[in-house]
Amino acid sequence: MGIKMKAFKFLSALTFMAASTVAHAKTSITVWEDLGNGASLNSAIAEFKKLHNDVDITVKEVPQELQLGKFKFAFDRMRSTPDIFLLRGERVAYAARNKLISKINFMEQDQERYSTLATREANVDGKFYAVPRSIETLLVFYNKDLMPYPFETLSQYEQYNREVKSKGLYGLLGKFDDFEVAYSVLGAHNGYIFKSNFGAVDPKNIGLNKDNVVSNARLLSEYVKDYVPRKLLTSVGTKLLDKLFIEGKTAAVINTSSALSRYAKAGINYGVAPLPKINEGYNMTPFYDVRSYVIAKNSPNKDLCKEFLELVNEPNFAYDRYMVTAQLPPLHEVTNNPVVMNDDYANALFKQLQTAKQIPMISKMNDVWTPMSMALSNIMEKGRDPKNELDNAVANIM
DSSP: OOHHHHHHHHHHHHHHHHHHHHHHOOEEEEEEEOTTOGGGGHHHHHHHHHHOTTEEEEEEEOOHHHHHHHHHHHHHTTOOOOSEEEEEHHHHHHHHHTTOBOOOTHHHHHGGGBOHHHHHHHEETTEEOOEEEEEEEOEEEEETTTOSSOOSBHHHHHHHHHHHGGGTOEEEEOOTTSHHHHHHHHTTTTOOSEEEETTEEEEEEEOTTSHHHHHHHHHHHHHHHHHSOGGGGSTTHHHHHHHHHHTTSEEEEEEOGGGHHHHHHTTOOEEEEOOOBOTTSOOOOOEEEEEEEEEBTTOTTHHHHHHHHHHHTSHHHHHHHHHHHOOOOOBHHHHTSHHHHTOHHHHHHHHHHTTOEEOOOSGGGGGTHHHHHHHHHHHHTTOOOHHHHHHHHHHHHO
16 A cells, blocks of 8 residues: 555544544533532533533532633633623623523413512513522521520610620621621611612612611611621631631621521521511611622533523522522522521521622622722721711712
């Protein structure tokens, strides 16, 4: 056989092998989950692979609050991005309006399966762009060995603070310089960020320096001055909050459900309760937060992604996820499960959601975070006058 013929056969074999490799190459789908939650998808992935053995699903844990920024950075530079990732409520609207994520049409038919609180945040301008994964809000976690029962009012926690101060203990702590935590007090007694008229949000009517909000800010700043360690109001405050609770140096903390697994692993004898009423008898009004799965606009596998997300929220797989993460899926089939209905955490969450507020889903909300963060820092850390600081914040927002 001549050299040319051998070369031809060799090249033909390589071409066939390459073609075979392409023909049998598996489709790959990448999912970004939050830290510590990757394993919560295992049962759904196993089932999906039975249906599609030619599809690989890779789960990468990325801090939820960083996912949109990381995705947009890669998307704008046409780099590799996940097919599915997580967004919180108001960021779904941003991503949809900036054409970063795809519409998810099956939610039109499935919306009745979900809590209205959840579908409200998945819907942007009349179209669905997200599949709700979990609903969260602030709660009180209390150490039953230090405080057998949670208190109903902030003034009761103040009294408890005074009683245990001589022992080097704290009563109720929270990261009160964080606007998302502070708003649970600021928004009480009809406080608001933007005025809402029959569901329409007016970005020009800002309520963050109204008399009732200023009064609430004074009450909160007095509580912080008397009962909260200064170091909690710094960049290490979030970790310190956990440390003080885990080490038994504070009887109770205000935190989100993301803390629940950490406290359970630490072996604390803890309970969960709604936030206390403020002294005037009005309920605290924390934000509620819906975390949802979204599909990248540039994903080449949108149909498979949609099929996977439909599977993920089938009742048995959503329940499995809840048992791993303790983050409650806003699905009626799960919340009506007798095991969930009798769960202390779920019950506290249900009660707190009755007074929780939605973060305004308008672009003007992006202008709120920094001015309010600065105002709260000046009020809580530097002891400045709440009225002046809130007036300055509103001026900067406008």
